[in-house]
Amino acid sequence: MSLLLFCWFFFSLGCGVLWVDFLNQWTIPGTGFKLGFWFAQQGSIIAFVLIVLIYAILMNRVDKADHN
Amino acid sequence: MSILNWTYLFVGLSFSLYLFIAWRVRVKDTRGFYVAGRDVPAYANGMATAADWMSAASFISMAGLISTMGYAGSVYLMGWTGGFVLLALCLAPYLRKLGHYTVPEFIGDRYESDVARVIAIICAVFISFTYVAGQMRGVGVVFSRFLNVDISTGVFIGMFIVFIYATLGGMKGITWTQVAQYWVLITAFLVPTIAISIQLTGHIVPSIGMGATLIEPSVVGQTHFLLNALDSTLTDFGWHFYTEAFEGKWSKFNVFATALTLMVGTAGLPHVIVRFYTVKNVQAARWSAFWALLFISILYLSAPSLASFSRYYMIHTLNGSTSESLPSWFHSWEKTGLILWLDDGDGIVRYSGDQSNEIFRSGKMGSKELEAVKNNHQIWLESGASNGIDGRQLLLDKQLSGPDRDIIMLAAPEMASLSNWIIAFVAAGGLAAALSTASGLLLVISSSIANDLYYRTLNPKASQKNQLLVGRVTIAVAVIIAGYFGLNPPGFVGQVVAFAFGLASASFFPAILLGIFNQRVGTIPAIIGMLSGISLTAYYIIHCVFLNGERWTLGVIENGITPEAFGMIGMLVNFGLVILLTPFFPPPSDRIKEKIQAVRSPEA
Structure with a gap:
């Protein structure tokens, strides 16, 4: 779970805010997105959805194993 | 059919659907009233949570905010979705396992104190009222523009509908109407966004369109990426780059702190948390957090696209127009005062970020005051600046440059010249967003007062019937108070939202998190x-916003901390003090410790 929380911080506040200037020097190939800007407005949200999905699958598996 | 008739049709249909659902699922006990009998399936709860969470602000204002703010608008995108990660991972499953009805109930029981409970009740009620006021204004805006009725008539109709289905169906009625409202609002948001995306870039998925090239070759004669074109047009007209990070008051610290405050505030908002009490079990709570975020992300991934499309579109259609060539949406929205044009005498519109800007909004000015400004400006123009008042300078000083941000979403379908029925559908979507959030909040107010204050604190012997009555009466009173704020919107609604998030992040989030993850924390700390x-x-928000005090820099932060960002500091202080003081005060009773232990197993 702490790993997932780390991902949460890394992709949103990290890539989207702290290192955005650094990442903005690249653009995503074939698009007009600067990388940092993309993380702030699109990437972070996609990452959030995946984090919660992984969490739900893993934790519910742990719960199930515990009941058997 | 005209826009007006379509709007009547859609609003009428959607409202009768909500009432029909409420009638079908009406409830008779407190369990149904507060937590929908705890039998809501995970995906349905996810949808209801999404509708509950996406308010008039998300639907009407957010795209406009991002559109004017550019990169800095990301704080809303990240903040309002990132909070769900915290909620899903750290709060929702545990709170569901404990099986309470409300957030103040958890805080009161966990810290074994009625004082803590009452503090939580006050916070919950305050946060909810702040929010409801905003929703009611949203209802008013939509009604006045689309149905040509008085704002007050609009608010009365809205109040009546919410009142019926909230008192009749309680949480159960609200949940199932919210599911319906989710579909209405997401369709209403996506259709115009996709249409504009296809028009500008030829891509059907707005998120891809945002990064793609423009179909129409720009002035230079070659194809351009939308975002690059936007960046260069904006600098030509005196703004900063759209994708530029950290500009003006949005320093790196403030962007970081505001995003974090919004995230933590989201996780601590009582009307979102209670939604997780309505599902069957812990597994379902986790899944419904996932569904909620997925359903929310559909809108949140499209909103930044709409923001950049409409910014591009607006600059290109307005600049260089004359009063004859202005698009028709401009004239229909001019009547509402959300957008207006004060010419400098050359008859050509200029919308820019500098002194020569001619596009404004009326803000909180009354129609008389606005008329006076326009007349004086006309005199000023005709007399060659020797008489009258230059309205442009006047509005610039009042910080009313540029159109009202609410127009971006509401006028989007008209900008893309879509059919009348889509324009009308957006109206129904805006109402769905405002009503679903308002009803969720009203239930929090009602449950905080009827369950926590009346039943748990004042009259523990109250019967089920009695509690339900108190619950329903509180909703009725809350609807009336909320309606009053809708009719007389306090001028500071915008700033007060900072208050709601700041308070939620500084109070609920640390108290709940420590309550679950630290068994040692006792009542007093x-x-x-x-x-x-x-x-x-x-103190800080009042100091900055209402008393216009200096912003604190704490010696290191450029330009000072914005009030929106201060919730993070409040949260850190709360965490710090509790952890510091805990060793000096008695731990909670063994009964509570066992309970927390049980909640955290099997993982801990």
Whole structure:
């Protein structure tokens, strides 16, 4: 779970805010997105959805194993 | 059919659908009233949570905010979705396992104190009222523009509908109407966004369109990426780059702190948390957090696209127009005062970020005052600046440059010249967003007062029937108070939202998180932490917003901390104090410790 929380911080506040200037020097190939800007407005949200999905699958598996 | 008739049709249909659902699922006991009988399936709860969470602000204002703010608008995108990660991972499953009805109930029971409970009740009620006021204004805006009725008539109709289905169906009625409202609002948001995306870039998925090239070759004669074209046009007209990070008051610290405050505030908002009490079990709580975020992300991934499309579109259609060639949406929205044009005498519109800007909004001015400004400006023009008043300077000083941000979403379908029925559908979507959030909040107010204050604190012997009655009466009173705010919107609604998030992040989030993850924290440190977090945040926001005080720099932060960002400081103070004080005060009773232990197993 702490790993997932780390991902949460890394992709949103990290890539989207702290290192955005650094990442903005690249653009995503074939698009007009600067990388940092993309993380702030699109990437972070996609990452959030995946984090919660992984969490739900893993934790519910742990719960199930515990009941058997 | 005209827009007006389509709007009547859609609004009428959607409202009768909500009432029909409410009638079908009406409830008779407190369990149904507060937590929908705990039998809501995970995906349905996810949808209801999404509708509950996406308010008039998300639907009407957010795209406009991002459109004017550019990169800095990301704080809303990240903040309002990132909070769900915290909620899903750290709060929702545990709270569901404990099986309470409300957030103040958890805080009161966990810290074994009625004082803590009452503090939590006050926070919950305050946060909810702040929010409801905003929703009611949203209802008013939509009604006045689309149905040509008085704002007050619009608010009355809205109040009546919410009142019926909230008192009749309680949480159960609200949940199932919210599911319906989710579909209405997401369709209403996506259709115009996709249409504009296809028009500008030829891509059907707005998120891809945003990064793609423009179909129409720009001035230079070659194809351009939308975002690059936007960046260069904006600098030509005196703004900063759209994708530029950290500009003006949005320094890196403030962007970071505001995003974090919004995230933590989201996780601490009582009307979102209670939604997780309505599902069957812990597994379902986790899944419904996932569904909620997925359903929300559909709108949140499209909103930044709409923001950049409409910014591009607006600059290109307005600049260089004459009063004859202005698009028709401009004239229909001019009537509402959300957008207006004060010419400098050459008859050509200029919308820019500098002194020569001619596009404004009327803000909180009344129609008389606005008329006076326009007349004086006309005199000023005709007399060649020797008489009258230059309205442009006047509005610039009042910080009313540029169109009202609400127009971006509401006028989007007209900008893309879509059919009348889509324009009308957006109206129904805006109402769905406002009503679903308002009803969720009203239920929090009602449950905080009827369950926590009346039943748990004042009259523990109250019968089921009695509690339900109190619950329903509280909703009725809350609807009336909310309606009053809708009719006389307090001028500071915008700033007060900072208050709601700041308070939620400085009070609830630390108290709940520590309550679950630290068994040692006792009553007194928790109360001290909450009180100091709240009062510090409240003090700073009042100091900055209402008394126009200096912003604190703490010696290191450029331009000072914005009030929106201060919730993070309040939260840190709360956490810090509780952890510091805990060793000096008695731990909670063994009964509570066992309970927490049980909640955290099997993982801990």
